[in-house]
Amino acid sequence: MNFLSIFVLIPVLMIIALFIARNRKQVLGVMVTGSTLLVIMAVYLTVSYITDRAAGATGPMLYTASMMWYEPLNIHYSVGVDGISVAMLCLSAIIVFTGTFTSWKMEPLTKEFFLWFCLLSIGVFGFFIATDLFTMFMFYEVALIPMFLLIGIWGSGRKEYSAMKLTLMLMGASAFLLVGILGIYFSSGATTMNILELVKIHIPVQQQYLFFVLTFFGFGVLGALFPFHTWSPDGHASAPTAVSMLHAGVLMKLGGYGAFRVSIYLMPEAAHDISWIFLIMTGIGVVYGAFSAIHQTDLKYINAYSSVSHCNLVLFAILMLNQTAMTGAVLQMLSHGLMTALFFALIGMIYGRTHTRLITEMGGLMKVMPFLGVSFVIGGLASLGLPGLSGFVAEMTIFFGAFEHPDMFHRVLTIASTMSIVITAVYILRMVGKFLYGPMQDKHHAALTDAVWYEKIAVVTLIAFIIAIGSLPLGLSDMIRSSLTDVIAQLVR
């Protein structure tokens, strides 16, 4: 058994333990132990990955293992990681860890909530370690379905509508993905579903076009590809805190990661020729998301639209098809994952106290809850790209990479998307100014308390990583950059 599979095994064991758990205390115990183990595993993986690479381990993926699963279709359960998957696994582990702490007071049906939460993380971890198309697709769908119940049962607002919309749109997109995967398997002449072997087989260019569109669309919808992003604001706004965190923080990254790992890696020629269609869509998405965020008054909607903008930027950077921009894309996935998780966690905590999410009904909260307020400001500054925090590193790398394209089309799009930084500054500063500073809108808010210990653990962890990426990005970006060499080699083939 490969040690990567432990990432899937831990949540499975957590589910079994949760079934046995008798009371709230035991449930929380299981969750804390399990998610701490996951973080430890992720750190261990990162360290051993970097040392093995430094020791001269070559090959596109490390720690690969493969086990025959379904013989007739040559389906394997095969795993392996490169620098990008390592980064994503770390991100997922952190979010699961912090998500546990933010749902400390989850009521009602605590046990069930964490059951679905663990099922969701099985899907996420499995997706990032899988190197077989079928296994990957399976884990992808495993990650989607718990959302329906998580939002439907524990959500707020128009939760039934949002849950149904989110599930159906994402599942609908995965339908196209499924056809694309079957197409890659049957008509490319390959008799394998393993990505690492598929890449050696040159898929005929004519077929690449179709598969590229199908798979990129399939993954793109999960990455909030404009105009198919509409599930995201409703879904995030209705979901309970930890679910918003996991969904915006990790699940949406599945889209970007998959588009990169499957669409670009396996269909490089098609990516070159028709990436412009999706570039326009994502370019619009970046600006549109930012503009929409300005108009919202609900904190969760602001952050959801901001996520749309940032996630489109990830896809945008991937489609730039050069090493710098793609490094930026992965950094942005990490940075946005942490940032948006922090935002959703803080919004959840503030909502738990004020019982409103409308910024027009709040004000002057900085005085009442300085810890949450300062954390919020840090998150905001990271989001608008303040140097020293993670957002700056990511966006800078992306726009540097994007500007490497000398032609008119790319230039115009890049400049247009750069505008989003300014717009982000507008809505972040406006939001912070409205509800953290200024006069208090509601007298009752003066009696509110600041964060308690379990909330602080979650917030501090997230902020620590945001600052770490922001101030020491080099080791990380080297790890990502060197993993991209193989993809770039495909692209210039």
Added chain:
Amino acid sequence: MNYSDFLYMRDELSLLIVILFLLVYDLIAGKKGMKYFQPVAIVAFAIHTAFNILPYAAGEAFGGMYLNSPMMSVVKTILNIGTLIVFLQAKHVFDMENQRNRRGEYYFLTLTTLLGMYYMISSGNFLLFYIGLEMASIPMATLAALDKEDNKSAEAGAKYILSAAFSSGIMLFGISYIYGTTGTMYFMDLPSLITANALQILAFVFFIVGLFFKISLVPFHLWTADVYEGSPTNVTAYLSVVSKGSAVFVLTVLLYKVFGNLIDQWQGILYGIIIVSITIANLFAIRQKNIKRFLAFSSISQAGYLVLATISGTAYGMTTLVYYVLVYIFSNLAAFGVISAIETRTKKLNISDYNGLYSTNPKLSFVMMLAMFSLGGIPPFAGFFSKFFIFSAAAEQGFYVLVLIAVINTIISLYYYLLVVRAMFIEKSDNPIPALKTDGYNRLSLVICTTGIMVAGILSFIMEKIGTYSFGM
């Protein structure tokens, strides 16, 4: 005539013994013996299932009238498993006032239809095929009308017998033309004689329409919803999995082995039928309020997926079909097990009655949710794997557009399956179904189904084992 030929009919003979045994037991058992009818029937049938679990050698008996192949034995075993689960859920049939003293009928009528399906599967001649078909249909109408005091049940029986007779008539007309143009009814001789001339195509169309009636594909599905709704729930369960599964398998065998020369024609016909069946059934299912009608339309759409496996014409297609039937048995019977448990105690059958079920009956809702997820094709449950393989079988032969339409339809179907999940888990109700304890047999059946749903997909050897027996065109 060699008496060892009878050995090929091992499944049929042992089932016949079970039927006769139950018939005699029904006659001689006193009031006390009657009480134990369910366990006796279950044990007898379980012995039969276990006895026949290993496939028997391929061969033919009675000059080609009867054919057996390992795959047919496998399908019979799968049908046995389905029937066994149905029997485990049958207790509520006898809770009906008028049924107390007539336990036997239900069992031997059900088993007679099963025997008919066996003969249908193993037939080597259109005559035996027809006899098997009638043997499967006529007792089925009696079963549908089992609840004598319920008008709906009587209506279901009448509807079933009329549509069965009608479809048999159409089918016989087709068979007579096939005989007229070829001069034989033996499946072995037919393939070389069928040359795709106009008359034979006409005959084929009449014949296959008769079968479509049995499988209840659109546009021949109109009897389905009423019969499903009116029949006792247990009979509906049997009708929707065992009866349907056997009919689709027979269709596949006939298309592969007898009408292989007409592949262009039947692929065209199936193409259209699959699209309308899946789509229309899905659209109707969305609007259903009664859970039995809802599952009726869901089963029509599932039948469309079953036929999707047939269209490829390959051995792999047959593998996926049989595997799908197995998974479908687990998933659908899990749903029916929950429905009958609830119906027995509360007589409630509307989807809106299930609101808030999770708060009172967490275990039942959990099983129902697994069933719905499996039917909708959500991983890691077995339904996902069976659907994926069905799609891969069709995609292998290049039916990409068809696969895309079918996959998009799974999303529509997911919508209505989620409606049930939503009712149980999310909706609140002032008057939810009270906490209820279902009988031990039903609980056992639900455990079997749940295990099947959970492991049948992840354990790959089940599907691979089926694959070693399957045959293509």
